[in-house]
Amino acid sequence: MHLEFGGVKAVDGLTFAVNEGDILSVIGPNGAGKTSAFNCITGFYKPTGGSVKLQGDDITGLRPSAIASRGVSRTFQNLRLFGELTVLDNVRAGMHVRLRQNALDALLHTPRFRRSEREATDEANRWLDFVGLRGDRDAAARNLPYGEQRRVEIARALARGPKLLLLDEPAAGLNHGEKVELLDLLHRIGELDVALVLIEHDMGLVMQVSRRIVVLNFGREIADGTPEEVRRDPAVLEAYLGKEDDADDATTKEMSHE
Numbered sequence: 614m615h616l617e618f619g620g621v622k623a624v625d626g627l628t629f630a631v632n633e634g635d636i637l638s639v640i641g642p643n644g645a646g647k648t649s650a651f652n653c654i655t656g657f658y659k660p661t662g663g664s665v666k667l668q669g670d671d672i673t674g675l676r677p678s679a680i681a682s683r684g685v686s687r688t689f690q691n692l693r694l695f696g697e698l699t700v701l702d703n704v705r706a707g708m709h710v711r712l713r714q715n716a717l718d719a720l721l722h723t724p725r726f727r728r729s730e731r732e733a734t735d736e737a738n739r740w741l742d743f744v745g746l747r748g749d750r751d752a753a754a755r756n757l758p759y760g761e762q763r764r765v766e767i768a769r770a771l772a773r774g775p776k777l778l779l780l781d782e783p784a785a786g787l788n789h790g791e792k793v794e795l796l797d798l799l800h801r802i803g804e805l806d807v808a809l810v811l812i813e814h815d816m817g818l819v820m821q822v823s824r825r826i827v828v829l830n831f832g833r834e835i836a837d838g839t840p841e842e843v844r845r846d847p848a849v850l851e852a853y854l855g856k857e858d859d860a861d862d863a864t865t866k867e868m869s870h871e
């Protein structure tokens with residue numbers, strides 16, 4: 614995949630494949646092109662080269678809503694909940710992509726519509742249980758603490774029933790306890806029929822949760838391997854430390870404390 618803004622190569626030849634049950638992290642220094650890659654996959658940007666395939670179908674350059682309805686869900690680096698809506702409504706909003714309710718049923722509040730609304734509420738509650746939400750589900754989303762809002766965002770993305778789930782810096786802004794809970798949640802998502810891709814700066818979390826890691830630097834893929842392989846890769850050490858000759862231990866420490 615390639616993406617250029619003017620002369621800037623934001624993504625310069627990234628290739629990876631993920632399968633259901635995979636947990637893949639995309640890491641790299643600030644500005645490496647991670648979010649740009651997510652934006653290409655989800656249709657927010659149109660790649661200037663290459664292609665994005667979902668279960669064999671070419672989805673390159675489709676509109677974000679078309680890509681979402683084919684089973685690609687994401688969260689954002691900065692939360693994008695509907696702040697005025699309740700927590701439950703935020704998650705139910707995620708589900709309408711696939712419920713395809715009939716407008717006439719909705720207008721007339723037919724029994725079929727009421728039943729489908731009840732089922733949607735039950736399912737939204739199950740996803741909120743799954744992500745471990747503790748806060749009030751009938752409160753406006755913006756009134757929840759930050760860490761809880763992040764859980765709601767993940768619940769909303771899961772409620773869409775994705776085949777591919779992209780989480781952009783899910784640990785950002787979380788405290789230690791919340792990160793421990795996130796790690797557990799990510800492992801449980803890994804047991805669903807979902808291909809999970811994370812962008813994450815918290816190297817402790819990345820090393821513990823990922824089955825595979827792709828490393829980007831200046832838009833280029835410089836490594837792709839298991840956490841152990843990537844941790845020892847000289848090109849990765851150089852990208853993070855700016856030089857190659859440091860002892861492994863120093864780098865490992867640096868990466869895990871970022």
Ligand SMILES: Nc1ncnc2c1ncn2[C@@H]1O[C@H](COP(=O)(O)OP(=O)(O)OP(=O)(O)O)[C@@H](O)[C@H]1O
Pocket residue numbers: 618621622623641642643644645646647648649650
């Ligand atoms: N809309 C845009 N217009 C022009 N340049 C952009 C745009 N979005 C990103 N870039 C540039 O593309 C490059 C990659 O940015 P990107 O945000 O994808 O990096 P990142 O790896 O996600 O960084 P971070 O870890 O800081 O979020 C950077 O040089 C950035 O300045």
